[in-house]
Amino acid sequence: MSLQLPKRFRRAAYGVALGSSLLLLGACSAEDKAQADRWAMPANSPGTEQAVYIADLWKWSWVAALATGIVVWALIFYASWRYRRRSESDVPVQTRYNLPLEIFYTIAPIMMVIVFFYWTVVTQDTVLEEVDDPDHTIEVVGQQWSWTFNYSSDRDVTGGQVPYTSGTGSNIPTLVLPVDQIVEFKLSSPDVIHSFWIPGFLMKMDIIPGQVGEERNSFQVTPTEEGTFKGKCTELCGVSHSRMLFNVEVVSLAEYESYLQDLEAQGFVADEPLLGGEDARTQAGLDAALANEGGAE
Ligand SMILES: [Cu+2]
Numbered sequence: 001m002s003l004q005l006p007k008r009f010r011r012a013a014y015g016v017a018l019g020s021s022l023l024l025l026g027a028c029s030a031e032d033k034a035q036a037d038r039w040a041m042p043a044n045s046p047g048t049e050q051a052v053y054i055a056d057l058w059k060w061s062w063v064a065a066l067a068t069g070i071v072v073w074a075l076i077f078y079a080s081w082r083y084r085r086r087s088e089s090d091v092p093v094q095t096r097y098n099l100p101l102e103i104f105y106t107i108a109p110i111m112m113v114i115v116f117f118y119w120t121v122v123t124q125d126t127v128l129e130e131v132d133d134p135d136h137t138i139e140v141v142g143q144q145w146s147w148t149f150n151y152s153s154d155r156d157v158t159g160g161q162v163p164y165t166s167g168t169g170s171n172i173p174t175l176v177l178p179v180d181q182i183v184e185f186k187l188s189s190p191d192v193i194h195s196f197w198i199p200g201f202l203m204k205m206d207i208i209p210g211q212v213g214e215e216r217n218s219f220q221v222t223p224t225e226e227g228t229f230k231g232k233c234t235e236l237c238g239v240s241h242s243r244m245l246f247n248v249e250v251v252s253l254a255e256y257e258s259y260l261q262d263l264e265a266q267g268f269v270a271d272e273p274l275l276g277g278e279d280a281r282t283q284a285g286l287d288a289a290l291a292n293e294g295g296a297e
Contacts, residue, residue, distance in 0.1 A: 136154060
């Protein structure tokens, strides 16, 4: 028995078969496999207790989207096969209105949006929960175009002064965090809106100039894995935005404290946290401009 399919249908079927085999063939490297395992989230994620909730939201959103996709694809293929044109002479039934169906496909997407929205809000509330007394508070300054990290709550480790580290466009700073400790970030900007993002923590938050003290945007993380992460500014903030990078090292508490003592030994301590403006160096152009003004370090 030979299958008599309309020419157009056969061509479409070949197209689908070719396309999906190309997709499958293209996706078999080890890196692609690892990426698929974490549902395309960044390497090293989720690196904190809070990020686990975000990874779960992402994963189940994919499951819901794929389940919806399977139903939709099945209906499309079924309808195009079942109601195909069978001969040159007869035209398939042309249905113009079907009220129940139209009500269904208006309500179904609204229901889906409500479900996604509900779980997004639940996850957001969980991730933004803050305890009153975090183990460490780090005052983060995003300035055009680098970062200053003030380890404000750890003055006791360094004889009463605030250890800090400050980067430049050509010297990427490192943020060191203790593993399994609750760390609060308080975000300040002396100039424009920046956004503090550690992709491996699946979390970013805007830094709004003008917010001071307790008004500042803040969030807490509990890193769960020692290791290295990348950080960046994710708000287009000016000409050198792309240079606003930093590294993150998650280490043991003992290593964290000895790092702070190293900062002290190198003179990177201040009486008060450096919150930008005149204190955090503005990086325009970058070191060259400072040198022109005779202000280079
Ligand atoms: Cu920025």
